[in-house]
Structure formats: C-alpha cells, structure tokens
Amino acid sequence: MLGLRVCEQEVTVKRLAQTAIAITAFLAWSSVQALIIVESGPTDSPANAQNIDAAFGFLPDQVIETNSNLDLGIPNATVFGFSGDGTYDYYSFTVGTGASPLQVGQEVFFDTDFAEIVGLDTHITLFDTDGTTVLDTNDDAPFKGPGDLGENVFNSFLSYIFDTSGEYFIRVGQFDGSDYGGVLSTDATYQLQVSTVPIPPAAWLFGSGVLALYALSRRRQTVKRRKAAA
Numbered sequence: 394m395l396g397l398r399v400c401e402q403e404v405t406v407k408r409l410a411q412t413a414i415a416i417t418a419f420l421a422w423s424s425v426q427a428l429i430i431v432e433s434g435p436t437d438s439p440a441n442a443q444n445i446d447a448a449f450g451f452l453p454d455q456v457i458e459t460n461s462n463l464d465l466g467i468p469n470a471t472v473f474g475f476s477g478d479g480t481y482d483y484y485s486f487t488v489g490t491g492a493s494p495l496q497v498g499q500e501v502f503f504d505t506d507f508a509e510i511v512g513l514d515t516h517i518t519l520f521d522t523d524g525t526t527v528l529d530t531n532d533d534a535p536f537k538g539p540g541d542l543g544e545n546v547f548n549s550f551l552s553y554i555f556d557t558s559g560e561y562f563i564r565v566g567q568f569d570g571s572d573y574g575g576v577l578s579t580d581a582t583y584q585l586q587v588s589t590v591p592i593p594p595a596a597w598l599f600g601s602g603v604l605a606l607y608a609l610s611r612r613r614q615t616v617k618r619r620k621a622a623a
C-alpha cells in the first residue's frame with residue numbers, strides 16, 4: 394500500500410512538472426509570437442500607417458542586425474508584410490514617448506529580411522514625423538546580415554539616431570531605379586525588422602568614472618590652493 398501511495402505521489406509530481414513545462418512553453422511561445430505582427434489595414438499612406446509600437450519585445454531575434462550573442466536586452470519588432478498590391482507599405486513607431494522602447498539618442502536599425510529569396514528587391518525609406526520629409530533611404534544593404542539569404546544583397550538596411558521624440562514612419566517599397574524606390578508590385582512577402590541597441594551600462598560606468606575623476610581633481614586643486622594660501 395505504501396509503495397502504491399509513493400507511486401501515486403510520484404505520478405502527481407510528474408504530472409505537475411509536465412503541466413509546468415507545458416505552461417512555460419506556451420508562455421514562451423506566446424511571447425515569441427507577440428514579437429511578430431502581420432501587416433494589416435491598407436498601410437498605403439502615412440495616414441493609413443500601421444503602428445508597430447506594441448510589437449516590440451526583448452526576446453532574442455535571430456535575424457536582426459544587432460543580435461550579438463542572442464542578447465536578451467535588445468528591443469526589436471518584426472513585421473511580416475505582403476507585397477504586390479501596387480502600393481507602398483507605411484509603418485509608424487514612436488521614439489521617446491514610452492509607447493515603444495525606442496529612445497531619443499539611441500541608434501535604431503531598420504532592415505528587411507527574406508525578401509530577396511522570394512524575388513522581392515526592397516527599398517526602405519525613413520520619414521520624419523510629418524510623414525513626408527525623408528530622413529534616410531536604402532535600396533541594398535551595404536553588407537549581408539542574418540536573414541539576407543539571397544545570392545545578392547537586395548534586402549535593405551539603414552540606421553538612424555533620432556534627436557526628437559515623436560511618431561515616425563518607415564516605408565517599404567521596391568527597387569525601381571528611383572531615389573526612394575517604387576510601389577510594391579511584385580507578388581511576394583518580406584519581413585521588416587526594427588531594432589536598437591540598449592544604452593550600454595559601460596557608458597554609464599564610464600560617465601560616473603569621469604565624474605569621480607573630475608571631483609577628485611577639483612578636491613586636489615582646492616587642497617593645493619589651501620596649502621599655497623597657508
């Protein structure tokens with residue numbers, strides 16, 4: 394009887410453990426899913442832009458350009474977009490407002506992935522808060538990064554440091570030889586990644602170190618002046 398009870402307890406513990414593992418796996422899966430949003434709505438103009446603030450998470454993403462050693466602290470968002478309806482795709486995001494983790498003074502990276510391998514040559518353009526002033530644009534990335542699986546480097550990449558808070562726009566278009574690319578006419582899909590690097594703790598340490606040295610040198614000068622006066 395005792396043996397049977399121990400056995401029953403073992404089974405219960407095992408079941409509880411399995412349930413815990415299943416719940417953990419589900420939570421991990423749902424937070425991974427939360428990092429990818431699918432293009433929805435017309436997205437064909439700044440006014441119809443899809444806001445991606447809620448898509449940001451901190452789980453490692455294999456295909457962002459800043460994913461050093463699968464760093465857990467890198468905010469990133471992924472949009473799965475559709476090409477081929479003859480319009481541009483506009484997405485908006487806020488910087489420095491707290492609605493997204495993007496901050497003023499931080500370098501933000503924009504890149505497209507898995508587009509070239511399905512026959513889409515992307516061209517991305519970053520717009521100011523008015524939706525029309527071009528801040529930067531890129532047709533082909535200057536390097537082949539994770540997610541750029543094609544033979545060439547037709548996927549796009551650009552980085553930008555925002556100096557003012559507000560809602561900005563990133564537009565996905567298609568290479569057509571023009572300065573900012575044309576509308577998405579090829580029937581295909583793409584992934585747009587928006588990511589940044591955390592302000593490194595080392596920078597803060599360095600900053601406080603410099604302050605400490607400055608304070609020490611001030612103290613030494615004061616002591617020296619006092620000694621000279623005495």
Ligand SMILES: [Ca+2]
Nearest residue numbers: 456506539540
């Ligand atoms: Ca990438």
Ligand SMILES: [Ca+2]
Nearest residue numbers: 432475476482
């Ligand atoms: Ca689209």
Ligand SMILES: [Ca+2]
Nearest residue numbers: 515532533547
């Ligand atoms: Ca391109």
